[in-house]
Amino acid sequence: MAKGVLGNDPFKRGAASRPTEASTPGGEEKAAAAESVTKKKPGPGGTASAKAGGKAAAAKSRKHEGKKTSGKAKGGKAVEGKKGAAAAARPPAQASGTRPPAPQADRTEAADAALSPREPTPSQQARAPLVPQTSAHDADDAVLPLREPAASTPLTLDSQAPGPVNDAGAPTSKQRDVDLALAEALAADVAEATATAVVDAALGAEAGPDAEVERLMATEFATELAEAAVEEALERGAHAQSLEQEQELAAAVAAQVADSAARAAIDKVRARHATPDAPAVTRWERETSVRVVLTEEADTSAVEPEVELPDATRDEFPPGRRGPLSLVPPPATNAGESSYRESFPPESGRGEPEGIRPLAERAVAALSLARDIAGQALASESLARAMLAMGGLKDMLRAGLGTGGGANLDEYGKDPSLVERLEPVLEFLYSQYWRVSVQGVDHVPPGAAILVANHSGALPYDGLVMSMALTRERPDLREPRWLVEDQVFHAPMVGTLFNRLGAVRACPENALRLLDEHRPLVVFPEGYQALSKPFGERYRLKRFGRGGFVKLALRTGAPIVPVAIVGAEETSPLLGRIPASFLGLPYVPLTPLGPLPLPAKWSIRFGEPIGVEDLAPEAADDLGEVQRLTERTREAIQSMLQSLLRERRSVFAG
Amino acid sequence: MDVSRPGKGRLRIAVTGASGDYGRLLLSRLDQDPDVESILVLDVVRPEGDKVEFHRVDLTRYDAESELTDALTERPVDALYHLAFLFGPIRNGSLAHELEVIGTMNVLTAAGRSRLPRLVVPSLTAVYGARGNNPAMLREDSALQGCPHSRFVTDKVEVEGQVRAFRERHPDMRVLVLRFAPVLGPSVDNPATRFLKNPVVPTLMGFDPLWQGLHEEDAARALHLALRADASGEFNIVGRGVMPISGLIQQAGARPLPLPGPLFRAGLHTLDAVGAGTLPVALLDYIHYSWVADGERAESALGFIPLHHVKDAAAALKRS
Numbered sequence A: 001m002a003k004g005v006l007g008n009d010p011f012k013r014g015a016a017s018r019p020t021e022a023s024t025p026g027g028e029e030k031a032a033a034a035e036s037v038t039k040k041k042p043g044p045g046g047t048a049s050a051k052a053g054g055k056a057a058a059a060k061s062r063k064h065e066g067k068k069t070s071g072k073a074k075g076g077k078a079v080e081g082k083k084g085a086a087a088a089a090r091p092p093a094q095a096s097g098t099r100p101p102a103p104q105a106d107r108t109e110a111a112d113a114a115l116s117p118r119e120p121t122p123s124q125q126a127r128a129p130l131v132p133q134t135s136a137h138d139a140d141d142a143v144l145p146l147r148e149p150a151a152s153t154p155l156t157l158d159s160q161a162p163g164p165v166n167d168a169g170a171p172t173s174k175q176r177d178v179d180l181a182l183a184e185a186l187a188a189d190v191a192e193a194t195a196t197a198v199v200d201a202a203l204g205a206e207a208g209p210d211a212e213v214e215r216l217m218a219t220e221f222a223t224e225l226a227e228a229a230v231e232e233a234l235e236r237g238a239h240a241q242s243l244e245q246e247q248e249l250a251a252a253v254a255a256q257v258a259d260s261a262a263r264a265a266i267d268k269v270r271a272r273h274a275t276p277d278a279p280a281v282t283r284w285e286r287e288t289s290v291r292v293v294l295t296e297e298a299d300t301s302a303v304e305p306e307v308e309l310p311d312a313t314r315d316e317f318p319p320g321r322r323g324p325l326s327l328v329p330p331p332a333t334n335a336g337e338s339s340y341r342e343s344f345p346p347e348s349g350r351g352e353p354e355g356i357r358p359l360a361e362r363a364v365a366a367l368s369l370a371r372d373i374a375g376q377a378l379a380s381e382s383l384a385r386a387m388l389a390m391g392g393l394k395d396m397l398r399a400g401l402g403t404g405g406g407a408n409l410d411e412y413g414k415d416p417s418l419v420e421r422l423e424p425v426l427e428f429l430y431s432q433y434w435r436v437s438v439q440g441v442d443h444v445p446p447g448a449a450i451l452v453a454n455h456s457g458a459l460p461y462d463g464l465v466m467s468m469a470l471t472r473e474r475p476d477l478r479e480p481r482w483l484v485e486d487q488v489f490h491a492p493m494v495g496t497l498f499n500r501l502g503a504v505r506a507c508p509e510n511a512l513r514l515l516d517e518h519r520p521l522v523v524f525p526e527g528y529q530a531l532s533k534p535f536g537e538r539y540r541l542k543r544f545g546r547g548g549f550v551k552l553a554l555r556t557g558a559p560i561v562p563v564a565i566v567g568a569e570e571t572s573p574l575l576g577r578i579p580a581s582f583l584g585l586p587y588v589p590l591t592p593l594g595p596l597p598l599p600a601k602w603s604i605r606f607g608e609p610i611g612v613e614d615l616a617p618e619a620a621d622d623l624g625e626v627q628r629l630t631e632r633t634r635e636a637i638q639s640m641l642q643s644l645l646r647e648r649r650s651v652f653a654g
Numbered sequence B: 001m002d003v004s005r006p007g008k009g010r011l012r013i014a015v016t017g018a019s020g021d022y023g024r025l026l027l028s029r030l031d032q033d034p035d036v037e038s039i040l041v042l043d044v045v046r047p048e049g050d051k052v053e054f055h056r057v058d059l060t061r062y063d064a065e066s067e068l069t070d071a072l073t074e075r076p077v078d079a080l081y082h083l084a085f086l087f088g089p090i091r092n093g094s095l096a097h098e099l100e101v102i103g104t105m106n107v108l109t110a111a112g113r114s115r116l117p118r119l120v121v122p123s124l125t126a127v128y129g130a131r132g133n134n135p136a137m138l139r140e141d142s143a144l145q146g147c148p149h150s151r152f153v154t155d156k157v158e159v160e161g162q163v164r165a166f167r168e169r170h171p172d173m174r175v176l177v178l179r180f181a182p183v184l185g186p187s188v189d190n191p192a193t194r195f196l197k198n199p200v201v202p203t204l205m206g207f208d209p210l211w212q213g214l215h216e217e218d219a220a221r222a223l224h225l226a227l228r229a230d231a232s233g234e235f236n237i238v239g240r241g242v243m244p245i246s247g248l249i250q251q252a253g254a255r256p257l258p259l260p261g262p263l264f265r266a267g268l269h270t271l272d273a274v275g276a277g278t279l280p281v282a283l284l285d286y287i288h289y290s291w292v293a294d295g296e297r298a299e300s301a302l303g304f305i306p307l308h309h310v311k312d313a314a315a316a317l318k319r320s
Helices: A002-006 A010-016 A018-022 A028-040 A042-071 A074-084 A104-115 A122-130 A136-146 A154-160 A173-203 A211-236 A243-274 A281-287 A312-316 A334-343 A356-379 A381-401 A416-421 A423-433 A462-473 A494-501 A508-516 A528-532 A548-556 A617-621 A623-647 B021-032 B064-074 B093-113 B151-169 B191-197 B216-225 B245-251 B261-274 B296-302 B310-319
Strands: A437-439 A449-453 A481-484 A503-505 A520-523 A560-566 A576-579 A587-590 A603-606 B011-016 B036-043 B052-056 B079-082 B118-124 B174-180 B200-204 B233-237 B255-259
Touching (some): A173 A243, A381 A416, A381 A494, A449 A623, A462 A520, A462 A603, A481 A508, A528 A587, A548 A623, A603 A623, A617 A623, B011 B021, B021 B036, B079 B093, B093 B118, B118 B151, B151 B174, B191 B310, B200 B245, B200 B261, B216 B233, B216 B296, B216 B310, B233 B296, B245 B255, B255 B261
Parallel strands (some): A437 A603, A481 A503, B011 B079, B036 B052, B200 B255
Antiparallel strands (some): A560 A603
């Protein structure tokens, strides 16, 4: 992807990389940083600098992508890259003379500036044409106060390698130096921006006398580590790397290392608060070491900063950690703490003069290990799903309590967003817990239809399951609704919750309106009696009300589809009734698991529709006709129930 | 009888209760309506406005009816807006009854004697009552079950009965009853806005009925539309969409506090008995069951399409 972007018009690159940034929702700060890098360039450098900016941005965005796909093979290694890059050597840019060390405050400012999109100042623009194309060093000196080494150096490259495509042949040693310097300088910028962003994010909320110092120290430290790591990475992979590859690699490494190192630094600073006698940051900085292994591959996107560390826990870093704004909220300290641990391998045997230190350290180590384990567990897919489900259940509880809110309810009270959030739970119930099997769903005609089903179980899950079955098996139909008798509909919590999930109070007005909207309408004519019958009478149909659904069908011409549901009775068998008139309920059903259902297997069978086209709407007033149709429907359902029950071998296994 | 027929001169409109919320909303619109020549205000206080002709009438007085008839027949008006209603229960229940029921009786008698072409009376969707057996959408022909605990709502139901009887007696007149959903907005004050403006709003635990809300601008627009609509009868004037009461509370910038029903009821009754009650006890019903009215008829017959969603109406409450 980076290749394709880079291969085009240099002016377009900065812009071309933005969609990628936009597509990485996690890294807002970093995207901003990358963008600012892009924006800073046009001043001194003209086309070539635009290119460099584009590259930086591209490298950035690729890094984000790396984060996104972190669950894959690269994941663990890249994280190691971060923490392992704790090499303490001085920034490489210095050695090549491109970038003398700036004071701390300056650096932070510059990094801050890099975070906020900024137009080039007039002086920069004025200076731009004066920069001699041949001398990279001069150019660097010229823009040094503005810290834009990466912007100027590409000029030389442009003269050497006209296109971004590597057709310049083997680079000379001088070119190599320049390339390296360029890549490192770019990486330094990236590292600073990242470090500042991370530090600001982590320390932003904290205020105190030392906050500013801490911030500076943490940023400085992270940047240095990152630069060291970049240098190492570049040296190792020096041969056969093109400039773009190097730059991308450098930027990627720098950003990752700075990210993790900044976290580490923050931890460090905090730890120092806890134990005032702890060594200065510089101390453990020296003790860390890095080994960068570059895989030799043609495609730059495959370059992985692979850092090996003497740490057994390296595989425990879940990929979700790498993004500061990832789905699983990262415990902000993991990588840092492990490098912290690494730096003092034998914790007990260190022989610190202070007695409190080993204890605190051990505690910190244990804590971080626990966090790592928890983090890994959280990052695994099934647990993420479980977390989502928990979130949905929490929303469900809130909705039931009556504090759910919601602004997108339809006039019947269904909350589509709640249903969406509960989808993991519903999906689990439907396909794994109850393993609903559906037969003959093709019998449901399009448009308005009255689905008449047997009501069963102490808790009326059947309406919900019917609507789920219809939405899953027949997506061509409009969204179905089910009618619920008053006793359930107006029960506290249960009624509210069912209403949000799509239940509608059973009354002719509502039914007519729903059929008018050409929806399949699920009705349970037995009503409340069916719910309150003891378990011993399961699957024996009660009286079908007063035939309201038949009148409805006759008036609207909607066909009646008999439906038999098996499994609902065993899902929540009624063992007893607890009187609860004070709650506004006739009773509270006593079921084995309380409100939770049992994992009985469900089977739903849709029968042949019973058409009423040949009957006039006036037949609704003919009680005999209504009675006849009611009985016909009832018999159809009862016979389907019998056959389903005969076919069923086991209640729970099906 | 259509007042907006061509060839007719500019409109002359009479308004009672012009200083109330509805009156204020309507008058600012009528002031800007170029077709409106003058506004005859029949009230106890004179409102602002260039077109206003003030005629002092106290609807609670025994001679109100003859004064009204005189004022209306002296120079014929094209429409009478009877807006002299309360916006929430007041402690003096008998005064409220005098003003609303007896006042309306006087106005209706005067309107009948002066052969008015058009009468507009506001009402509330609360007259349907919040009942467990309400359908999801209440249409205009649903029964007005009211709220037996609330004298305020009972009075409104009685007024509606009077107006319906009047309409049946005078089929040549256009009598429009606008049943407003709770009007929400920065400048109106009624039990719903008072309820939602608390920082913590008690609700009934386990219940979250659907509410509707009408932005005050929409309310003003509906009142103005009634001046020219070629229709008669009742209309539900509701905002776009519905919201559960908890969502409405959150939109208004408050937090819902679910209380168990019996506790809430007892607390509210105690407060009411002590006299410190800021919330009417009858509101309990309305935060228990849904009372969603269908605004379809207002849209088709009156041409009223709400511009504001309930959400915005509630949010407007927060901004004030």
